[in-house]
Amino acid sequence: MHELSIAMSILDIVRDACAEEGCSRVEKVRVRIGKASGIMADSLLFSFDCARSGAAAGATLEIEEVPVGGHCRDCASDFTVEEKYVLECPLCGGPAFTIDSGHELEVVDLEVDD
Amino acid sequence: MKVKLVKKILAANDRIAEANRRLLSDAEVFSLNLMSAPGAGKTTLLSRTIGALGGKLRFGVIEGDIQGTHDAEVISAHGVPVVQINTEGACHLDANMINEILPQLPLEEIDVLVVENVGNLVCPAEFDVGEDAKVMLLSITEGDDKPLKYPLMFQKSEALIINKIDLVPHLDVSLEKIRRDAQGLNPKLRIFEVSCKSGEGMEAWYGWLQGRKESGSLHGAL
Ligand SMILES: Nc1nc2c(ncn2[C@@H]2O[C@H](COP(=O)(O)OP(=O)(O)OP(=O)(O)O)[C@@H](O)[C@H]2O)c(=O)[nH]1
């Protein structure tokens, strides 16, 4: 539900990067969004299109959705799941797991005109 | 041309949250971020808690609402300093809103600052505002499927207050399922079952809050 403020934060990061790199037109912004982050990709795309301006006025947002994944110490395996959460190791059912991915909210890179 | 960044989208918010945390800890204020869906009982919990502990701890409150000053008026009747933030549509408080309003509070006269977040079970969990502890409420009228539907807030909170247990006889809801799923999502979660209406179960919460205030900010505890 707070995709608009996330879109604004992305655009702030893009604006700062453009000022630093001296680029005037951004074609594409690539972000990684974890499935457990609470952010809906569709809604973020819509918000980004509404909010984009300046050097990013014509930029498209490319979202890489990162599934929830982790590692189990009992069966020594890595796993990813469809759900937004893990209650037990999906492979052995054990409780001794750590979650390593699925909460990402990152700007990865920009494609700019030069 | 490609410009590599790899920047956390919420880095700016987190920086301001860190500044708030430093300001509050320098003033020896312990802060709580109180979160829940609309109507779960945040303001009622706060009223009762201030009523019960107000003689021992000096409270201060920041009320976050999309609109209006109703909750701030309820709290202000207890004679504690309270400021209102209207988010004008935003579904959560962020660190900057807190940063801008902190100068309006007499921090040297406050032991425990409670931030009542905007009623919303999703967004507030994402935004650090500089609090020492996140506490959430779930009222049983919301249903026992909520932990697995909205896992993030359960994962980020230190304590879960299950409220409105006076309504158990009228509802088809399993407290056991709420507990089990919430604990599954967050094994360290402290869970309290209370009725802010009858007062049942509140002593355990008061005890935890006083103890937690003494330990202050547990950096990296979560
Ligand atoms: N039966 C019952 N009702 C309660 C209890 N706690 C709160 N309520 C009622 O629930 C309603 C909402 O309570 P509030 O304290 O305003 O909830 P809130 O979370 O502050 O609501 P928002 O700030 O609007 O998100 C009120 O009518 C309260 O009287 C409880 O333990 N049992």
Ligand SMILES: [Mg+2]
């Ligand atoms: Mg309220």
Ligand SMILES: [Zn+2]
């Ligand atoms: Zn396993």
